[in-house]
Amino acid sequence: MGEPLRMGMAARAVVLTVCCVLVLLPFVAVVSTSLAGQNQITSAGGFVLWPDDPSLGSYQAVLSGGVVTRAMIVSIGITVVGTLGSLAATIGLAYSLSRPGSLLHKPILLATLFTLFFNPGIIPMYLIVRQLGMIDTYAALILPVLINGFNVIVMRAFFLEIPQELLESARIDGASELKILMTIVLPLSKAVMAVIGLFYAVMYWNAFFTALLYLNSTEKWPLQLIVRTFVVNQTPLAADDLALSSNEMPPQLSIQMAILVLAIIPILLVYPFLQRHFTKGLLVGAVKG
Amino acid sequence: MDRRTFLRAAGLSTLAVAAGTGFTACSSRNDAGPTGSGSGSTTLVLPTYRDAGAAAADLVGAHEGSLPGFFAYPANPSRMYERPVVDDLEITALTYSFSPVVPGLSENEMWQNINETIGAKIDISYTPDADYDSRFATTIAGGDIPDLVAIRPPVQELPAMLEAAFADLTDHLSGDAILDYPSLAAIPTAAWRKAVVQGRIWGLPVPRPPIGPAFFVRKDLLEQRGLPVQPRNFDELADTFRALTDARSNTYASASVIELVGFLANTLNVSNGWSEEGGSFTYWVETDEYEQALAETTGLVEEGVFHPDSIATQNTQRNEWFTNGSAPMIIAGWGGWHSFVNWGKEVAGHEVAAIIPFGHDGGEEAKHALAESSGFTALRKADPERIDQILRVADWLASPFGTQDYLTRKFGIEGVTYDLAGSDPVSNERGSNLRLVPFAYLTDCMGPIYQAGDQAVVQARFDYQEQVLPMIDPDPTDGLYAPAQSAKGAQLEKILEDGRNDVLAGRRPVSQWADVVDEWRSRGGDEIRQQYEDALDAAG
Incomplete structure (x- = not known):
């Protein structure tokens, strides 16, 4: 050398x-x-x-009282159910949009693209959620954000790259569209599913604003909203405002950090398992729109 | 533009559109008797003040609005109310909190006990303070309004919103009518002014002393260097800043830059916010004194006496720097006195004092900062009987210091959530978590100066209060509604804030401050002024 x-x-x-x-x-x-x-x-x-x-005093302080533990379970539940639901819905939509000639193909594609550019805003969303009777339910955290237009477009691009001949031959053998999707398309799409799944999972895990607006009872709050009350609100002077003598409170900063650690660990644990799909998946759609 | 400002701007402007139609429909349906919108024909009689006589204070102040001081919680506190206060009432409420989340009703025996004592099921929803505005906007727009809602001006179309959705409490509370509710009657008159909009009482106050931020110093460190703990004029203060700074050892005099501008304006005899003279209003940033304060602070910034991260950092961090002596002067909430003392217990020699605002060039002509308003809590429209029932609950929620009811509300159940040390209640570990349900942000009594087992802090805070109360001007905009303030206030403050920070950071010369103020005036500052003047005129 x-x-x-x-x-x-x-x-x-x-x-x-x-x-x-x-x-x-x-x-x-x-x-x-x-x-x-x-x-x-x-x-x-x-x-x-x-x-x-x-x-481990801060961790004990944070985990005592059960608020954080419960919120963690809520968050994990929402993330798992939400991610599975989102993946199913996104795959369904993306696949049908990738098949030329499917019913109302053009308008639905345009409608999906429309959501990329225009966002309904907080209050109209709230009104819809309320009219559907979802206030104070976990569904309010999942259904309004079930499908993300960007993810649909990425996944559709991936599906379009799968050689049409494969699908043709299956069809000639008599496979239904559902069978083609399940046995041919999805096994070929693990990379993109991993990436999109991670996008969704991170979105559900990090969401606090929807919970803030739609959930009345603090018992249903996910971890990130609890984190927010610890980190954003933590002007210790406010504690005094409530006539709370501050010697009852453990070290502020270490509590904040303990709860941050608790909030990032689950996502950090999932990441390595998806990493090998990640690079490949990210490039999907990079060269083909 | 930060997220919060954006949301307020975006959310509330949408609110006006989304809610506008609903409100019109609503108000034509229930014709709400006396409206008082814009008319000042009848002068409002504020609720009569009557001390609840719960306990004799150790220190009694000389000024109107003085908080009494207590060295210990009164022994054998009496029970003010028959139980239950009401008969099986269900109440929903929406408010904010500055504390971490509390275990919910089903797991919170302290909350359950409060409900049982009152005879009501109070169901409180709350959000972190920083997010309250968005939650408030959506809730109002959505139309299912809880019985009690915390209102924090500026709110767009406030009078119209109140009339459409909330109950006018004037007939229930004005004058001697309030004497039916003895604890509410013990809330100081100044606090009730915060619940008045256009000549009617629209809610229950969240009473706070009028004393704004105080200038705390590490007395021990200053004395060690022979520096005056109470400077007599600006030059002495500036010299103290210089003497405390030693950048090589990472020590700076302070991290409260923005706050110092306000403090110096106060020393120049200018009050925070609006002032009124002979019917015309002036905003403090318009004064020459404010510009001088800004110039002097900028000069100190250039001399390097502030911590380099001063503007960007969080309060938590500033408090740490104060406590460990790396920024031994801080401007922070007056109520934080005890916290500073307490954090310093591990630091050898640690002693806290607060500077009384002094005349800029000597003398005593100076103002003290006024505390920010904490808003009020409005009641949803209902029949008078239900309003009365809810007011009885609110009355209990305001039961004064020195009663057993106060202990039940703030400390819970003896032996379960708190224990008595002498006569002082001390929360145990579970209690200190359970007690953070934000009842206090619905309504409350005016808390006294009290710190269990810390007589020195009580005395120091009391003495400080007695000296500064005469230096505080009341807010002339209390009870006046300026639509432009609600609509544009946040953006206008942003203009001033950006301009001020540009000057402080040396990105713009102080001489351009006048341009910033001109921009503020033309973009809405003048409009707000006009509206306040008109509103004052109308109120007679």
Whole structure:
């Protein structure tokens, strides 16, 4: 190996290491701060890079009372049901739109595209949800966002790339459209399903605004909305406003960080399993509209 | 433009469109007796004030609006109400909260106990404070309005909305009528002014002392360096800022930049917000004094006495810097006094004091910041009997400090959610979580100055209050409705905020502040002024 080449390798290694550190540092700080005590946070004036005396106190504080645990179960439920429902609906719509000559093909495609550019706005959405009797139900978090136009377009593009001859031959053998979809198209589409599924899952997992508008009872709130009440609201002075003496409250920052950690772990756990499909899936539709 | 401002702008303008038709239909259906919209023909008689006589205070203030001080919770508190207060009433409510989410009714024995005590099922929905405006807009537009709704002006078309959907409480509460509700009658008159719109009482106050942000300092650190804890004029304050700053050791005097502009304007004898003289209104940013305050703060920023992340950072962070001494001066809520003391318990020598606003060039001519209004809680239209029942519930929710009812509301059940240390209630771990149901943001008594087991803080806050109350001007816009304020207020504030931050960050010279104010005037500031002047005129 020549000298310049080794220099290049070394430079690359340094650059990559620096990038990795820059990406990882915030995560380390979040996790460390969630484990640190108030003394250390105070003397550091904020985030802590490594806890001197790690304790799980903040996690206990967050998980006691059962609000966060319940919200986590709610969030997981909504994410699983929502993602499966969304995938089913998106696949159905995208497949029928990818078959030329299907019923009302053009208008439905245009209507789907329309939603990419125009959004109904908060209040009309609320009125529809209310008229359908979905206020204070979990359905309100799933049905209004069940199908995302962009995901339909991406998936349709993928379906269009599947060689028509495959589908033709199945049809000649007497397979129905449903059978073709289930036994030929879907097995070929694992990559795009993984990607779209992840898009949906992340959307459901992160959604807090719909819950805020549509759910009256806090018992039904998903994790992200609970996180919001901890992180966004946390002006400790407000606690005093309620005549709450603040020695009853655990370290603010470490609580915030503990709940952030709890909120990102599930998605982080899912990601590695989908990663190998990810690159391929993302490129779908990149060159073909 | 941040998300919240955007939502307020977008959401509420949609609200006006979406809700407009509904309201018209609604108001023609139930003709709501006296309307009072725009007419000031009859002068409103505010609710009579009568002390509930629940407990004798340790410290009694000399000014109107002084909060009493208590060193301990009164022993053997009395029960003010027969139980139950009402007979099996179901009430829904919508409000906001600054606290993390609380276990719901089915798992919250403290909440259940409150319901049982009142004899009502109070079902509160609430949102984080930051999101309340969107939730409020959709709820109003959607039309299924809870019995009690927290209203936080500016709200577009406020008078029309109130008339269409909410009950006019004037006949129930005005003058001596309020004496039927002894706890509500003990809410100070100033707080009731916040619930008045165009000459009628539209809701229940969420009473707060009028004292706005205070200028806290780390007394120990200042004294260590021989710096004055109470500067006598601007120059002394500026010198203190310089002396406390040591950028090499990452220590700055303060992280409260924007707040300092307001404080300095106060030292120049200018009040926050609108002021009124002889029927004409002036907004504080228009004054030469405000510009001077901005110029002086900008000068200090250039000298590097503020923490470099001052403007962008969160309050939580500023509080940490104050506590660990890396920014030992902070302008923050007056109510936070005890919190600062408490956080500092682990820090050797930690002592907190607050600077009384001083005359800019010496003397005592100065103002103190006025607290932001906390809005009011409106009652949905209903027959007078139901309104009366709900008011009885509200009355209990305002039962004063020193009663057993107050303990039931704020601390819960003795031995289950709190224990007594002497006569002072102390929440246990479960209680401190369960008690955060935001009843206090529906209505409340005026809380006294009280901090269990911390006499020094009570005394310090009380002394501070007594000194600054005469320096606070009441808000001249109380009870006046300016449509343009609701419609454009947020965008206009944004213009001022951007302009001010540009100046503070050195992106624009202070000399351009006049241009910012001109823009504010032409984009709606003048219109708001005119509307306030007209409204004041109409109110006579």
